[in-house]
Amino acid sequence: MDIIAxxxxxxxxxxxxxAGANEIYMGLKGFGARRNAENFTIAEYKEALDYAHxxxxxxxxxxxxxxxxxxxxxxxxxxxxxYEYGLDAVIVQDLGLFRFLRENFxxxxxxxxxxMTVANHEEANYLKKIxxxxxxxxxxxxxxxxxKVRENTDIELEIFVSGALCISYSGNCYLSSFxxxxxxxxGMCAQPCRKMYKSNNGEEGYLLxxxxxxxxxxxxxxxxSIGIDSIKLEGRMKDPNYVFETVSYYRDILNGIxxxxxxxxxxxxxxxxxxxxxxxxxxxxxxxxxxxxxxxGEILRGEVILKEKIILGDGITYLSKNFEKLEGTxxxxxxxxxxxxxxxxxxxxVLLPKIPKEAKYVFRSYAKEINDDIEQKxxxxxxxxxxxxxxxxxxxxxxxxxxxxxxxxxxxxxxEIEGDKELEIAQKKSLTENDILxxxxxxxxxxxxxxxxxxxxxxxxxxxISYIKSxxxxxxxxxxxxxxxxxxxxxxxxxxxxxxxxxAESKKIILSGIVRNNxxxxxxxxLGIEKIYDHGLxxxxxxxxxxxxxxxxxxxxxxxxxxxxxxxxxxxxxxNIANRYSFKELEAIKNIDTIILSPEVSYRRLEEIGKTxxxxxxxxxxxxxxxxxxxxxxxxxxxxxxxxQGDKFTVIENKWGNSEVILxxxxxxxxxxxxxxxxxxxxxxxxxxxxTPEEIEExxxxxxxxxxYNYERGVY
Numbered sequence: 001m002d003i004i005a006x007x008x009x010x011x012x013x014x015x016x017x018x019a020g021a022n023e024i025y026m027g028l029k030g031f032g033a034r035r036n037a038e039n040f041t042i043a044e045y046k047e048a049l050d051y052a053h054x055x056x057x058x059x060x061x062x063x064x065x066x067x068x069x070x071x072x073x074x075x076x077x078x079x080x081x082x083y084e085y086g087l088d089a090v091i092v093q094d095l096g097l098f099r100f101l102r103e104n105f106x107x108x109x110x111x112x113x114x115x116m117t118v119a120n121h122e123e124a125n126y127l128k129k130i131x132x133x134x135x136x137x138x139x140x141x142x143x144x145x146x147x148k149v150r151e152n153t154d155i156e157l158e159i160f161v162s163g164a165l166c167i168s169y170s171g172n173c174y175l176s177s178f179x180x181x182x183x184x185x186x187g188m189c190a191q192p193c194r195k196m197y198k199s200n201n202g203e204e205g206y207l208l209x210x211x212x213x214x215x216x217x218x219x220x221x222x223x224x225s226i227g228i229d230s231i232k233l234e235g236r237m238k239d240p241n242y243v244f245e246t247v248s249y250y251r252d253i254l255n256g257i258x259x260x261x262x263x264x265x266x267x268x269x270x271x272x273x274x275x276x277x278x279x280x281x282x283x284x285x286x287x288x289x290x291x292x293x294x295x296x297g298e299i300l301r302g303e304v305i306l307k308e309k310i311i312l313g314d315g316i317t318y319l320s321k322n323f324e325k326l327e328g329t330x331x332x333x334x335x336x337x338x339x340x341x342x343x344x345x346x347x348x349x350v351l352l353p354k355i356p357k358e359a360k361y362v363f364r365s366y367a368k369e370i371n372d373d374i375e376q377k378x379x380x381x382x383x384x385x386x387x388x389x390x391x392x393x394x395x396x397x398x399x400x401x402x403x404x405x406x407x408x409x410x411x412x413x414x415x416e417i418e419g420d421k422e423l424e425i426a427q428k429k430s431l432t433e434n435d436i437l438x439x440x441x442x443x444x445x446x447x448x449x450x451x452x453x454x455x456x457x458x459x460x461x462x463x464x465i466s467y468i469k470s471x472x473x474x475x476x477x478x479x480x481x482x483x484x485x486x487x488x489x490x491x492x493x494x495x496x497x498x499x500x501x502x503x504a505e506s507k508k509i510i511l512s513g514i515v516r517n518n519x520x521x522x523x524x525x526x527l528g529i530e531k532i533y534d535h536g537l538x539x540x541x542x543x544x545x546x547x548x549x550x551x552x553x554x555x556x557x558x559x560x561x562x563x564x565x566x567x568x569x570x571x572x573x574x575x576n577i578a579n580r581y582s583f584k585e586l587e588a589i590k591n592i593d594t595i596i597l598s599p600e601v602s603y604r605r606l607e608e609i610g611k612t613x614x615x616x617x618x619x620x621x622x623x624x625x626x627x628x629x630x631x632x633x634x635x636x637x638x639x640x641x642x643x644x645q646g647d648k649f650t651v652i653e654n655k656w657g658n659s660e661v662i663l664x665x666x667x668x669x670x671x672x673x674x675x676x677x678x679x680x681x682x683x684x685x686x687x688x689x690x691x692t693p694e695e696i697e698e699x700x701x702x703x704x705x706x707x708x709y710n711y712e713r714g715v716y
Contacts, residue, residue: 001230008026049082060089061089069581114138125155162263173185174599183715185598186715207641208627213276265364275630287323295362306345312334316362387405423461516690524686557575583595601711632657
């Protein structure tokens with residue numbers, strides 16, 4: 001089982017490699033689902049590739065966002081440089097980008113991001129069929145669901161085991177996009193889930209903010225036992241010490257070393273096991289949304305009752321009973337009883353400096369002892385590539401040294417060096433096999449470590465120690481070059497544009513509707529709307545496949561597309577189709593008749609898509625769904641929440657027990673019908689959630705209040 005670690009800059013990259021990660025995922029500046037991370041220039045990326053490859057580590061490029069046509073085509077030259085330099089794989093969300101990469105770089109390994117929300121074995125098998133080698137499953141799956149997926153597919157499976165959870169399904173969160181045009185699907189999420197909200201039932205706090213996930217030894221052993229290929233850590237924007245410590249913890253677990261985790265002492269906004277055991281109650285931390293550190297004590301009558309060991313130099317933060325930050329400081333004095341001490345332990349009652357009157361809790365924001373230990377290990381740690389040495393030394397012949405290694409593709413790399421002098425009989429002390437092995441094993445500041453050897457020599461031979469060292473240096477320098485060369489590619493073709501842009505032809509538009517109840521359906525029929533879809537489950541989790549309606553003419557997930565029993569189906573907007581490359585990829589599925597475009601496609605980008613063989617539809621009216629959440633967020637079926645800016649949202653619990661966060665003000669572009677006809681739209685879709693028949697009739701008759709959201713302004 002491999003460890004896949006994050007790197008948002010070079011410092012974090014080095015931390016991950018030194019800690020023992022097998023693969024590093026990292027972005028290019030301007031691309032990927034963490035565009036706010038520093039990310040890497042092309043020059044830095046090439047430097048990282050060499051550093052990783054010398055140590056047998058893979059580098060995965062994150063391009064896991066929805067892309068527009070011109071963005072896909074503009075990527076070619078950067079990808080070509082990295083592809084030829086030895087890039088190991090690309091993580092993608094967009095089916096159109098997948099098609100472009102597969103056609104232009106056919107030997108490049110492609111992984112399906114968790115943003116694709118591939119949550120069952122049928123979808124996983126389809127991805128393998130079209131050319132993916134790995135899929136990252138959603139964080140919302142339980143272990144039993146993961147196990148069932150593993151039993152029914154042989155594509156590589158990757159599972160997130162630590163780090164931030166999105167409260168919405170990844171790839172199905174649009175709240176940041178609809179509120180301010182900053183799209184999570186485009187790597188620019190403003191994280192509205194981490195903001196303060198109040199509800200109409202009197203609750204107030206960080207009501208949408210989940211705890212981080214952290215799976216331990218038991219969970220990792222379960223995943224290993226069922227054959228999961230890799231475990232993934234989140235944290236491209238976290239501290240290098242956090243990256244090093246978290247990778248080290250999982251490396252120890254996989255090496256059979258059982259120890260306590262220390263990551264929670266470095267970054268902590270509350271931890272849990274996520275959805276691993278199917279739990280739905282312990283997901284949200286409504287008290288604070290960012291890292292407050294580890295709770296180390298509670299204040300009672302001016303004294304701190306400790307829950308953790310503390311030492312001088314620790315950083316602490318005092319919080320009120322409502323978890324409001326009051327003051328932060330460093331511990332420069334610990335009074336236990338009447339004595340000044342350098343450290344204190346769990347259960348001790350101590351006096352600490354500058355305790356505010358309103359303080360109730362003490363959190364440690366900086367664990368000096370742990371961070372000092374990590375920084376010492378970082379200085380000493382250095383990822384090494386195992387090598388095997390073979391040495392022949394016979395009297396009267398020139399010595400030969402062969403060094404063998406394997407690159408991360410399991411390709412055998414070896415070099416052979418022959419000395420320039422014949423070996424002589426020793427006049428005094430002769431060399432032993434151990435003498436030679438000792439000198440050949442002195443790898444020094446190279447990236448190698450000797451893991452196997454074979455020494456064959458004549459009895460009573462003589463050879464200067466400097467001669468052995470010289471052979472070793474020459475062989476290792478040559479091996480390093482050969483290893484890096486083993487990753488280079490020279491077969492990139494000239495850019496293949498999938499299809500020359502064709503301007504869309506004017507189409508006659510029809511109105512259709514997505515409904516949630518029979519009253520809405522009957523209201524549409526009375527108004528003359530004949531094409532009506534029933535709203536379905538957006539996510540086809542392995543555990544809910546029996547709830548997916550395969551007779552529906554609306555496919556809300558890939559499973560519903562693949563297994564649908566209709567001759568003609570419409571693909572729902574939440575599959576995030578935003579470019580003509582995605583249209584071309586989906587043409588291979590014969591029963592797709594119409595695709596409802598992503599509501600993150602602006603009119604300008606819509607024109608860039610141009611003519612397509614599959615019909616284009618657009619969401620013309622809807623109370624925009626900002627989030628699709630696995631768990632019921634509130635006890636009521638319908639709850640109103642409001643953020644600090646005064647934006648209101650309705651949180652509904654649907655009939656399957658999922659939550660949907662709905663914006664108060666509807667999307668409505670019905671007055672743009674004439675323009676939409678000109679750019680080739682054939683269907684305007686009206687999506688209804690809790691609207692009454694009377695409200696539906698009023699909308700059709702008056703067209704309602706115009707509000708274009710992302711269609712007009714675009715998204716970042």
